[in-house]
Amino acid sequence: MSHQMIKWDFFIAHAGSDKEIAKQFYDGLQNHSQVFLDSKSLILGDDWDIALSKAQKQSLITVVLISSKTGAAYYQREEIAAAIAYARKNPNGHRIIPIYLDDECRESNEIPYGLRLKHSLIISENCTIQTAISKLIEVLKFLKNVDKKISDQDLSSSSVAKNELLKVFDVPFRENPLFTGRDEELQKLRERLISGKKAALTQAIRGLGGIGKTQLAVKYAYLYQYEYEHVFWVQLSNKFSKSDEGSIAEETEPKLQIVNSYVELCQKLRVPFDDSQPQTAIYAFQQWMEQNPNWLLIFDNADDPKLLKSFLPPQPQGHIILTSRAHTFDSLGILKPIEVEKLPLNEATDFLIERIARELEDSEKDFAEQLAKELDGLPLALEQAGAYIHESSLTFKRYLENYQRSKLDLLAKQKPVLGEYPKSVQTTWSMNFEAIRQQSEATADLLRFSAFLAPDAIPHELIAEGASFLGDSIHKFIRQFEDPMLAVVELLQPLANYSLINLAPGEEEFSIHRLVQEVMKAEVRSENEEQKWIVRVVNAMNAIYPHPDFSNWSTCRRFTLQCLVATGYIEQLKIETEYSGELLCKYGRFLCDIGEYLEANSLFLQALEICHSVLEEDHPLFGTSLNDLASTYMIQGRFTDAKPLLLQAIKIRRSVFGENHTSYAQSIHDLAYLYFCQKRCVDAEELYLQAIDIYRSVLGENHHYFAASLHNLARVYISQKRYAEAEQFFLQAMEIRRTALGERHPDFALSLNDLAVYYKSQGRFSDAEELYLQAKDIYQTVLGITHPHFAVTINNLANLFMDQGRYDEAAQNYLQTINILKLTFGPEHPDTKIVIKNYEQLKEKQSGCDKQAQ
Structure with missing residues (x-):
């Protein structure tokens, strides 16, 4: 007799990685029973997929070996699903015995619910594999010795056969053998459908065209087919008149597609309706869905969810899934659709x-x-x-x-082969693009604009506040609204409805897939048009990028991705305009503030070149670019390079603004700092006093700019040993900063740090340490532990510890300082060398102490 005709006692389902353990069970059971194990029972020439299915159906007991690999074992999961289905249909004719190969895998969420309900064995010290084999043999003997169960099994088997004749499995696609990932989405979908809540019986799978929505629905249908009596599929996609990519879609009224599907399903299920009136199939099938449990209905490509409402039963007794590009499904009572994102x-x-x-x-x-x-x-x-x-x-x-x-x-050279995708990437989205163009030219232009941005975290402000730079259609649309941000939401909605973008709830930003961007770029007709959109990106970005004060840092960080794209365009395409130069200056100042000095220096150089090329030499922005570049040169210790830039900036600002303007005060303040670093304290004092007078006159004595000049003048006085005046100005500046900026501002931390330096010089070590630690905490929280300002404070702490003989603490702080300075400035920077020298001196002292101790 062929082995395929044998009635098997045991069918062993296992993951591929557990085959050796499976063989141990096979060897232990085969002397007492008929056992099917794929590696032992299949012979050459067998169609293994069919053979496995038949063997399991003909078995009395499915033994499921469960390990940490079970969740990823595709074929074992299929066998588990089949076993659960056989056991439910014929509880006396088929039994499932789960055997957990270790205790931990029992807690896995990947174990099917129907399996977790079964009484099981756990391999452990108290239950070895041999013990488990003995228990399996006992169960087999018990089942075979109960004639009633055998009789019930025969009756149930005939019932199963009868039911299978009527079962509908209407999925039009083959299962994709390379279906990858989506475990979380499948689990979430299953958990929602079986939650028992009425509102959860209908679920939506949403996402971009080509993202795998249909494949997810197909996978779910195959994975859980044995959990349902029937699986129905209603296809709502357009049908193409030709097989080539350039074919025109034959528009089929979606309602007619649903009616035709309901007619076919009524015929398959033998549900009566009036053949001469196909519409009567709607009510007939709705009634059937309310009266019969345990079915699954899938609507594929249901891009207009509202249309489905009249076709769904008010009280469904089964599960309904729809795949869609739509954004919202409120009309169907679905508030949280299953989002299908790109694959990790x-x-x-x-x-x-x-x-x-x-x-x-x-x-x-x-x-x-x-x-x-x-x-x-x-x-x-x-x-x-x-x-x-x-x-x-x-x-x-x-x-x-x-x-x-x-x-x-x-x-485009290769159409998809696996996965039943009907069209290529470009063709998949072309109809959506055309529909959007017809609906709103402003939305179509917004999609074109988005193609040239960073794909993630696109802020609504870029459109709302940059609208005047984005072309007539967008600008006119935005001006119709009192609230420009609301106008942006209206513009984005058609794109969200086709899932061409993803809205970030509550974030006022959106994202777009990179390939949607590539398709849109491919539709740009000429290099001139492409250049037009790129320049619009730069101009709009400049319009919304704020002055990088500390209060605006969170906004600057939020705009970073788009700013990187815009500044990249400026460099690559040599975009030389006033707006491009201004954006480079603002972004460079933000980078400088957060300690990215080399990147800032590069942007300032570009800005200066652009301003020199396109602006008059007395233009304010030209003066700004000179001053900005000089500031980074001074940070790098390049005072000789910085000085002529500052002098030129002072000249321009004096000419444009006069000597009683904050911009002029900023430049002479920066020149004063340069003189201070060069030990020209008299010249530095003179300029600081000028800056203080200007700030006092224009901004008042409570402004933090006034405090900054006062603070730096105090540093000059310390070098001149004018300690009383220095302490007074330090304290005054610190109180102004506390009031104007708050106690978590980097400038307030600077006041703490420099006042601590003064206290240390006066031998007030305890007071100094307290202030250093406060400053360190602020810098660590606000700037991070790799910022040079943080390095300055921990270096100062190291100096304090060294003076107190706390050498181990000093060494730790020196080493941390050196690492930060090397990363920021490099090993040859003067500040880096000074700290390295201090650390070496510390090691010598430590060595001397060790020798004395010996």
Whole structure:
């Protein structure tokens, strides 16, 4: 007799990595029973997929070996689902016995609910594999000795056969053998559907076209097919008249598609309705869904959720899933749809590697990861690229190099093969783009504009406040609203409805997939048009970028991604305008404030070149760019380079603003600092006093600019040993900063630090240490532990500890300071060298102390 005709006592379901343990169970059971184990029971030529399914159906007991690998074991999960289904339909004819190979895997959320309910065994010191085998044999003997159960099994088997004849499994797609990831989405979908809440019986899967919504629904249908009596599928996508990519879609009224599907389902289920009136199938099928439990209905591509409301039963007894590009589903009572995002980089890379079905060197795997990153985790694009590489036998490196040059042109060379995607990336979105153009030219222009931005964290302010730079259609639309930010929401809504963008709830920003950007860029007709949109990015970014005061740092950080793109365009395309120069200056000052001096220096150099090229020499922005570059030179200790820039800036600002202006005061304040660093204290004092008079006259004595000049003048007085005046000015400046800026501001920390330096010089070590620690805490919280200001304070603490003989604490602080300064300025910077020298002197003292102790 063929082994496929055998009635099996045991069917062993296991993960591939647990095959050795499975063999131990097989060896222990085979002398007492008929056991099916794939590696032992299949013979050459068997269709293993069919053979496994038949063997399990013909078995009395499915033994499920559960380990930490079970969640990722695709075929074992299929076998578990089948076992659960057989046991539910025929509880006396099929039994499931889970055996946990360790106690920890029992707590895994990946174990199907239907399996966790079963009485099980756990392999441990008290229950060895041999013990488990003995218990399995006892269960088998018990089942075979109960004639009633055997009789019930026969009756149930015939009932199962009868039910299977009527079962509808209407999924039109094959299961994708390379379906990757989405475990969290599948679990969330399943948990919501079986939660028992009436409102949860209908769930929506939403996301961008090509992101894998349909594939997720297909996977769910196959994964849980044995949990349902019937699985229905209603397809709402357009059908193409030709097979080529340039074909025109045949528009089919969505309502008619649903009616036709309901007619077919009524016929399959033998539900009566009036054949001459197809509309009667709607009510008939609705009634059936309210009267029959345990079914699944999937609406694929339901991009107009409101349309479905009249087709759904008020009291469904089964589960309903819809896939859609829509953004909201309130009309169906769905407030939180299942969001399908791009694949994480590791899963996207794994898909590409599996897709080409060949062994790879580690270097090729790196190129696969780079390609996955370029394609931004879009499953449709990954399938197109993978199919092309597989068919042409290209290396990932070669494909990546060509993709980076030709982008969509290369991607379009291969249509998707696996996954039942009907169209390529570009064709998938083309109809959406056209619909948006017809709906709103302003929204279409916003999509074009978004194509040239960083794809993530696009702030609404960029459109609301930069509208005057974004073209007539957007500008006119924004002006119609009293609140420009509300206008942006209205502009974005059509894009969200097609899932071409993702809105960030409560964040007033949105994101766009990189490949949507590439498709939009491909539609730009000329280099001049592309340049137009890029210049608009720069101008709009400059319009919204604030003056980088500390109070605006959070906004500056929020705009960083877009600012990097804009400044990148300025450098790459040599965009030389007043707006580009101004943006470089503002962004550079922010980078300088947060300690990124080298990057700031580069931006200031660019800004100066642009201002010199496009502005008159007495233009205020030209003076600003000179002053900004000089400030970074001084930080780097390049005082000789900084001086002529400051003198030129002073000349311009005196000419443009006069000598009673804050801009002029800023320049002479900075020149005073340069003189102080060069030990020219008399010259520094004179300039600081001028700056103080200007700030007092224009801003008043409670402004933090006034406090800054007062504070720096105190430092001059310390060097001149005018301690009483110095302490007075330090304290006055600190109180102004406390009131104007608050006690968590970096400038207040600077006051604490420098007052501590003074106290240390006076031998007031305890007072100094207290202030240093306060300053250190502020810098650590506000600037971070890699900022040079933080390094200054911990260096000063090290000096204090060294004077007190606390050498271990001093050494720790010196080393931390050296690491920060090397990272920021490099090992050759004067400040770095000074700290290294102090540390070496400390080590000598420590060595001397150690010798004395001996």
